[in-house]
Amino acid sequence: MSDNCETNGFKGERPIEDDPLFFWRLNDDFKLPDAAILITGNDPSKTEIQYNENEGYAHYNSDGSYMRAQKRDYEGFEAVFGALKSAIRRGTLQAKLTYQGGVAAHGATRGKNFRVVAAHDFWHLIRETSDNPFAKFEDVEIEVDVDWDETTVDADDLKRWLRSKGFTGGFFFPNQETFGGDDFLDAGHEHFSSELALAVNAWRALLPERKFRGGVRAAIDAWIVANPDVWQGDEPLSGSAKERITTLVNWNKSGGAPKSGG
Template sequence: MDALDYWRLCDELNIYQFALLVIGQDPVDFDYIRQLTIDQRPRGYEAAKTALRSAIQSQKVPATLVDGELVELPNGDRHFETDWWETRIEVDEIRKWLLSRGMTTGFFFPDDKLTAEYLDPTHHHYAPKLAAAIHAWEAVNADPNSIKKKTPKKALEAWLRAHANAYGLTKEDGNPNDTGNQEISKIANWDTRGGAPKTNG
């Protein structure tokens, strides 16, 4: 097995480990990552780390937060900063979040799932609309918040519109092809009863 494969045994990671793994780097090789300047860090690392940290802070991704240093604010208030090295995130939650962002390849997705020929853009029979329908279904299912105030079909349409460029679902002027997206959302929609979205409570 490759050295990265052993990291798949982990149930939880911190944001530094996540950022390195998602760009294909072994965290063992960058245990000193925080001591490096930004221009010395691997390409994509800073963006990945910032994205997950923001998702945790906005409560889009649950995490076990650990308090770090106690700091005093200019107004005299004091609070604990988050210790991001000790804070842990479940890998399953990371995977759900990545799917909701349209990412379906890389370390966090097993090869046996990724090698499906119908999802391979290099395959000579690749059908982008089919791939879009499948990825939209996966992303919306992985993000329960996406259907809290809208029907699954509307959530699917929103995802397809946001990722239209990736699947060639745009018009000549570059804008999303809403008619095409609506047709694809009908295929991916599991709630065919229609009606207003259900609300909890």
């Protein structure tokens, strides 16, 4: 290839040919449907023609072109999309929740004129506030339901959540060869150890962190408590098992005041 060759700003190479999802890696956060599609190994930029479900005819834009929407009928998409929403509701995955809002102009029907973005359940925050800041605006209406299509998750938060589920391959972990994690994380493996699996997931989840208030051991213990669904033992996680796992994961055996990086 000529040294003068330039494709999308990358001289001398065409990264998109080797990795169709190459430019998606530039994102620091992702809309929830895009994240779900990427986790399933597909391209969020692909679209498909919209059809009337009952009659089977295509929908058209005013200029005569086909109406298109993001392609989502990938294997596993609904399961992953649902898991992401569930994790956000449970608080195990941080997100910027989006709510659609509208303002009625002179009594007209409210349209979707603006969005409200919140780090937590917006309406729960409003209910906890003694003085509703929107009460005096009679023409303002904010939808109760979260707009999941516009809700975003931070890439690093998403990776931490995926690690906690044993996913360490695919788009978000390009240097890993396997998508479903290591054999020792497979609950169906004949040598599966639930304590080892939880220990590895905890270690991986805390890997990106650099500072630990209260110390490393406290952070490990707090993560285990906050992620009960990661435990895959036949019986509930006992105090002695949690103690063994915390001791195993703890890389700061000396204790004392926490330093940068633990």
